[in-house]
Amino acid sequence: MNSPSSTDAGTDSEPTRTAFRTCPLCEAGCGLQITVKGEGANQEVTHIRGDMQDVFSKGFICPKGSTLRQFQSDPDRLRRPVVKRDGEFVEVEWDEAFATIAAGLMPILDEHGRDSAAIYLGNPGAHSIAPMMYNRNLIKSLGTRNRFSASTVDQRPKEISAALMFGSVAVPVPDLNRTDHIILLGANPYASNGSLCTAPDFPGRLEAIQARGGKVVVIDPRRSETALKADEHVAIRPGTDSHLLAAIANVLITDGLADPSHVAEHCNNLDDLPALLAPFTPEAVESICGIDAAHIRTIATELASAKTAAVYGRIGTCTQEFGTLASWLVDIVNILSGNLDKVGGAMFSKGAVGQPSTKGKPGSGRGFRMGRATSRVGKHSESLGEFSVAALPEEIETEGPGQVRALVTVAGNPVSSNPNSGRLDAALGSLEFMVSVDPFINETTRHADVILPPPPPLQKSHYDLALLNFAVHNVANYSEPVLPLDEGQLSEGAIMLRLAALFDGADVSELEAAAAASDEGAARAMLASATRDEYGKVHGRDVDEMFEQLNGESGPERLLDVMLQTGPYGAGFGADPDGLSLATLRANPNGVDLGALEPERIPDLLRTPSGKIELTPEQILGDMPRLVASLDRDWDDTMVLVGRRHVRSNNSWMHNVPVLMKGRNRCTMQMHPEDAERHGVDDGAPARVASRVGEVIIDVEITDGIRPGVVSIPHGFGQNMPGVKLRTATEYRGVNTNVLTDESFRDELSGNIALNGVPVTITPA
Ligand SMILES: Nc1nc2c(c(=O)[nH]1)N[C@H]1C(S)=C(S)[C@@H](COP(=O)(O)OP(=O)(O)OC[C@H]3O[C@@H](n4cnc5c(=O)[nH]c(N)nc54)[C@H](O)[C@@H]3O)O[C@H]1N2
Ligand SMILES: Nc1nc2c(c(=O)[nH]1)N[C@H]1C(S)=C(S)[C@@H](COP(=O)(O)OP(=O)(O)OC[C@H]3O[C@@H](n4cnc5c(=O)[nH]c(N)nc54)[C@H](O)[C@@H]3O)O[C@H]1N2
Ligand code: SF4
Ligand SMILES: [Mo]
Numbered sequence: 001m002n003s004p005s006s007t008d009a010g011t012d013s014e015p016t017r018t019a020f021r022t023c024p025l026c027e028a029g030c031g032l033q034i035t036v037k038g039e040g041a042n043q044e045v046t047h048i049r050g051d052m053q054d055v056f057s058k059g060f061i062c063p064k065g066s067t068l069r070q071f072q073s074d075p076d077r078l079r080r081p082v083v084k085r086d087g088e089f090v091e092v093e094w095d096e097a098f099a100t101i102a103a104g105l106m107p108i109l110d111e112h113g114r115d116s117a118a119i120y121l122g123n124p125g126a127h128s129i130a131p132m133m134y135n136r137n138l139i140k141s142l143g144t145r146n147r148f149s150a151s152t153v154d155q156r157p158k159e160i161s162a163a164l165m166f167g168s169v170a171v172p173v174p175d176l177n178r179t180d181h182i183i184l185l186g187a188n189p190y191a192s193n194g195s196l197c198t199a200p201d202f203p204g205r206l207e208a209i210q211a212r213g214g215k216v217v218v219i220d221p222r223r224s225e226t227a228l229k230a231d232e233h234v235a236i237r238p239g240t241d242s243h244l245l246a247a248i249a250n251v252l253i254t255d256g257l258a259d260p261s262h263v264a265e266h267c268n269n270l271d272d273l274p275a276l277l278a279p280f281t282p283e284a285v286e287s288i289c290g291i292d293a294a295h296i297r298t299i300a301t302e303l304a305s306a307k308t309a310a311v312y313g314r315i316g317t318c319t320q321e322f323g324t325l326a327s328w329l330v331d332i333v334n335i336l337s338g339n340l341d342k343v344g345g346a347m348f349s350k351g352a353v354g355q356p357s358t359k360g361k362p363g364s365g366r367g368f369r370m371g372r373a374t375s376r377v378g379k380h381s382e383s384l385g386e387f388s389v390a391a392l393p394e395e396i397e398t399e400g401p402g403q404v405r406a407l408v409t410v411a412g413n414p415v416s417s418n419p420n421s422g423r424l425d426a427a428l429g430s431l432e433f434m435v436s437v438d439p440f441i442n443e444t445t446r447h448a449d450v451i452l453p454p455p456p457p458l459q460k461s462h463y464d465l466a467l468l469n470f471a472v473h474n475v476a477n478y479s480e481p482v483l484p485l486d487e488g489q490l491s492e493g494a495i496m497l498r499l500a501a502l503f504d505g506a507d508v509s510e511l512e513a514a515a516a517a518s519d520e521g522a523a524r525a526m527l528a529s530a531t532r533d534e535y536g537k538v539h540g541r542d543v544d545e546m547f548e549q550l551n552g553e554s555g556p557e558r559l560l561d562v563m564l565q566t567g568p569y570g571a572g573f574g575a576d577p578d579g580l581s582l583a584t585l586r587a588n589p590n591g592v593d594l595g596a597l598e599p600e601r602i603p604d605l606l607r608t609p610s611g612k613i614e615l616t617p618e619q620i621l622g623d624m625p626r627l628v629a630s631l632d633r634d635w636d637d638t639m640v641l642v643g644r645r646h647v648r649s650n651n652s653w654m655h656n657v658p659v660l661m662k663g664r665n666r667c668t669m670q671m672h673p674e675d676a677e678r679h680g681v682d683d684g685a686p687a688r689v690a691s692r693v694g695e696v697i698i699d700v701e702i703t704d705g706i707r708p709g710v711v712s713i714p715h716g717f718g719q720n721m722p723g724v725k726l727r728t729a730t731e732y733r734g735v736n737t738n739v740l741t742d743e744s745f746r747d748e749l750s751g752n753i754a755l756n757g758v759p760v761t762i763t764p765a
Helices: 065-073 095-111 124-126 127-144 157-166 202-211 225-227 241-254 272-277 281-287 294-303 321-334 391-398 421-431 492-503 509-533 545-548 555-566 581-585 618-630 673-679 727-731
Strands: 005-009 015-022 031-037 042-050 082-085 090-091 117-122 147-149 181-185 213-220 232-234 312-314 406-410 433-437 448-454 473-476 592-596 639-641 670-671 685-689 695-702 708-710 760-765
Touching: 031 065, 042 065, 065 492, 082 095, 095 117, 095 406, 095 433, 095 448, 095 509, 117 391, 117 492, 124 127, 127 406, 127 492, 127 509, 127 555, 157 321, 157 618, 181 202, 181 241, 181 294, 181 581, 202 213, 202 225, 202 294, 213 294, 241 294, 241 312, 241 321, 241 618, 272 581, 281 294, 281 685, 294 695, 312 321, 321 618, 391 421, 492 509, 492 555, 509 545, 509 555, 555 581, 670 673, 673 695, 673 760
Parallel strands: 117 147, 117 406, 181 213, 181 312, 213 232, 406 433, 433 448, 639 708, 670 695
Antiparallel strands: 005 015, 015 031, 031 042, 082 090, 082 448, 473 592, 670 708, 685 695, 685 760
């Protein structure tokens, strides 16, 4: 048995046991209680329900959580590597798959150099322990400058604004459990369960705010599920959150409502804000945002007068034209309204592992610098070690030295998730070689020459390395694999380390040994780095002595143990006997409660060279003229496209689970009745939607729950492409909205794609 469990007699003669595992599907990280029947290789999961004893989720679960079972048994999920022969995928043994990669990829790298390969890392990698630990090995071994990820169709603007202000990617989260007033912009946690704010049962936490007499305000062009439950819904014009937030900040300042005194001594350039925000009066932005000036003043006044309050912006505020400014302004408003770093305000999580803001000297650091490199063709700037996905298609298409001829994807489906996907799809079709670490043959991986499938979640261990650093309560939770690996299956970590060893030039026969050596090297390097931290738990200690204590572990578990032990709550290899280690987490399969978020993390948390919060970083100042200029723009009535999510869907890759796909078509274009009439389209009938880059035909859903002038289409649908092997998903009546989104419509500062606010034309189909 490989799971903390209690064995008891089942209803029939087969033994059953209970296992616990964190759900890896979205950022909420709910605890699952899993019933397993049978023994050895014949074990089978019979039930999945919410884990009532989970220290964080306390039994909450959404309709997706229990589908890990269906995912496990999905007949389309790859169990063995596949390689493409004469246009068809055939199953092969692992060694043959690696040999095929060596034969196909290495000659390209040898002839054209390392930059002739690109790598794309996708979202499930952030929910999976092995990619979290080993993506960096893969990147280093591949040695290419052409690195991409789903971050530039997601949160990059927030990462940049937080890093510029606080010196590391320390993103404040709303103190949902204690706040009296919350303003949510561009987020629909009733569908998404939250993002950059880890909070199982986010909806329940919002309802609790209302129950204790507080107020929930939702700012969204759609009357989303969250807006429906809110005390107030403000239907903003897409892409104008920066204007609104700047006006709120402006009112706080000019009406004398601002009170940043609790952090003022730790802020640089507080006095520059009034002049910077002066152009953004409520009157100047009202027609742009589509919100009356008086209403904007009320929003600001209520925010200032609430006992505690937090402003929270998510995907709608990031994937838009002014994404970094909007992300920055969220924190500026939290500071000016006196709510940053205070109980009930916007606070900082303290995760048990991996947070730069808990390493090194408290209170200052090297800070954050934007990347210096630019991409070959479009001269896109690098940020956090990557180029914007806007650069990926053109790097493949454009001939010349440095042209991308090969691609590695890990847990990504860019043909579905990236802008102008028709163009990207064609570009992937022209590659000389492609390898994917992925469990499915989908829109993207159908272009691969080799697909290496990781085991499904129930056969993997778990720790939310990234997401627990954005949690609304400090917790740590490790899950053992619920089921053992199948005969001959490689763990995801082994796949990644072997691939990395192959990129380093190892022979196929040497991969296992090379992977083990680099894994040990990674643990030793991590330990060595911790010994150099003068302020850390193991400063000056002997690496070998600590490494010995890790005996018996390998893979991600060993690295996790190092991170836990050297982290802010860590046992420090004996230094603090009550501290955390992997052993502690193993003994507590429902998680360890590390306490409520702490106030007054500033200044210790800061890693800026100045030791101050940088309120007006130079990059932000450089981008402000673009926002000021937009005040004079003709904000005409062009129809614009936004996205949405549904609780029974997860980006592009859960549409093969039949139980989640039941019911009415969810991939519709929502449209206001006035617009439908103006464009001559009917409810339930198909319409043709066109943008600068593409067009789709999609069923119209007429609803007054959307702002006139705006249409909404969810992303992640449209699996019905030739070669895709997802029998349920391909039958679904859906289209890929990213055929319409446009890589040239971006937030310039971050390179993030503006997936929202895309101009479209609509005609009956
Ligand atoms: N129009 C529009 N587009 C969007 C968005 C939007 O709101 N609107 N949202 C954007 C956002 S926020 C995101 S995060 C991106 C997501 O973009 P991507 O990360 O590119 O795509 P996903 O749809 O998450 O697909 C994930 C892939 O990982 C595979 N996979 C699943 N589990 C595992 C695993 O455990 N290991 C491995 N190796 N692979 C696995 C799946 O089979 C699938 O191929 O989409 C973005 N695209
Ligand atoms: N069920 C489910 N859960 C998920 C996912 C999923 O696909 N399905 N994906 C996961 C991922 S990867 C992420 S990043 C998170 C995202 O989680 P959220 O940020 O909550 O994303 P959405 O649910 O898409 O809600 C975004 C809202 O922004 C609104 N919006 C669009 N444009 C604008 C704008 O310009 N301004 C404002 N103010 N609002 C705007 C949309 O109408 C929509 O209601 O969800 C995660 N959880
Ligand atoms: S909200 Fe649903 S998908 Fe997200 S972690 Fe919880 S059970 Fe899983
Ligand atoms: Mo995302």
